[in-house]
Amino acid sequence: MKKGRIIGIGIVLVVVILGVWTFWGHAHQQKDEITLGTIGSDAQIWNYIAKQPATKKAHIKLQVKSFTDGVALNTATAQGKVNVNAFQSDAYLQAYNQKNPKQQLDVIGTTYLEPLGIYSTKYKQLSQIPDGSIIAIADNPANTARGLKLLAQAGLIKLKPNFSTLSGLNGIASNPHQFKFQEIDDTTGPRVIKDQKVAAALISNTIALEGHLNVLTDSLYHEQVNQSTKANINVLATAKNASKQQKHQYQKLLQIYHSKNVQKYVQREFDGTKIEVQKPVSYLRN
CATH class of the missing domain: 3.40.190.10 (Periplasmic binding protein-like II)
Incomplete structure (x- = not known):
């Protein structure tokens, strides 16, 4: 009787331990997904x-x-x-x-x-872009500001002193080439530069790669990796x-x-x- 009781208790303990182990293993697996x-x-x-x-x-x-x-x-x-x-x-x-x-x-x-780049299918250099041309730029705040900063670094526009990472087109202080800005969905950049009305477009590298463009070799101008970026x-x-x-x-x-x-x-x-x-x-x- 005593021996049977011990065996019974042992079986119960094994079942309990296996149950706890299975539950823990399942929970652990879920946690790591x-x-x-x-x-x-x-x-x-x-x-x-x-x-x-x-x-x-x-x-x-x-x-x-x-x-x-x-x-x-x-x-x-x-x-x-x-x-x-x-x-x-x-x-x-x-x-x-x-x-x-x-x-x-x-x-x-x-x-x-x-690096964000300035791309064009019509011009080989920034200096060739005519005054009054349409420049396509991202329509979300962060990328609009990023694009304007790049245009300023390229010497095409000047920005206001209080320009921030969330500033928009109203942050432009001077536009000597009288460029017109067309705000676009970021993902459409590679298609937009084929539009005859658009002289150039600012395109993020992730989207540029999808359009088979390499920012280091295909852009007219691109960001440098430094403190300002x-x-x-x-x-x-x-x-x-x-x-x-x-x-x-x-x-x-x-x-x-x-x-x-x-x-x-x-x-x-x-x-x-x-x-x-x-x-x-x-x-x-x-």
């Missing part, structure tokens, strides 16, 4: 990362979802429908936060800088109310992104147009 949202060519990078041994070693199951609209992706991230996203500059994120005080995002860390550094972002544990897990993704193996892949696949930036978040704020 990360949905990452991205746009354009970046999906290629993160799908590559999803298959890396380092990702498996970190107990991360990465699911990559492609979006076509940055605001929709940020909203999905802020609402927790997407865990983390990788597509935007810090300036773009700050503009989103300013417009959406109840759905805020946090920066996990920096990834790269893609730090607001344009791309970031990994998540919901501001994400837990510390979740943010710690997303930091692992960032570490894998900056690994030598992944960076060699990015360099090779994108012809050096995605320039790695591995800086602390404080660098963006100082």
